[in-house]
Amino acid sequence: MSPVTRMYGVVAMVTALIASNAIAADDKEIIDYREHIMKTLNEQSAALGMMLSMAVPDDNAIAHMEAIALAAKMAPKAFEPKVQGGQSKPEVWTNWDDFSKRMDDFAKKTDEMVRVAKTKGAATAMGNIIEYLPCKSCHDVYRDESKK
Numbered sequence: 001m002s003p004v005t006r007m008y009g010v011v012a013m014v015t016a017l018i019a020s021n022a023i024a025a026d027d028k029e030i031i032d033y034r035e036h037i038m039k040t041l042n043e044q045s046a047a048l049g050m051m052l053s054m055a056v057p058d059d060n061a062i063a064h065m066e067a068i069a070l071a072a073k074m075a076p077k078a079f080e081p082k083v084q085g086g087q088s089k090p091e092v093w094t095n096w097d098d099f100s101k102r103m104d105d106f107a108k109k110t111d112e113m114v115r116v117a118k119t120k121g122a123a124t125a126m127g128n129i130i131e132y133l134p135c136k137s138c139h140d141v142y143r144d145e146s147k148k
Helices: 003-052 061-079 096-120 122-127 135-142
Strands: none
Touching: 003 061, 003 122, 003 135, 061 096, 061 122, 096 122, 096 135
16 A cells, blocks of 8 residues: 555544544534433422422512423424433434423423413412423433433
8 A cells, every 4th residue: 555545544534533523522512402401491390399398489480480381392302313312211212203292292281381370370380380390201211310
């Protein structure tokens, strides 16, 4: 093999490595973005939990509910790039129809939670919080708790 041919081979390998690292970096950012949205849902839900336990005043309950509803609308799109990793089990994508239906239902329930809070009061919505935030039912199937 001539030195020029060998050089082209090395350049091709380096280019392939750079490209594969770029893809890996993009995948990591997709996973990070998805996890930020899910953490937002978790943090806002935790704030409502603190209000329910009367550890903090419930003055901002509706604002927290609105934040949950907004993040719930963004969450399905964050999973559309079929990038496995993070705490998501592969079943998210192998059972996409079920997963995306659950996410869409979740977004609808959180919208309903906000509507009820605004029309009937935050306390009424808080009384049905388990119905509006069925996170565990999806996590049991699609989240790998061992990867926290």
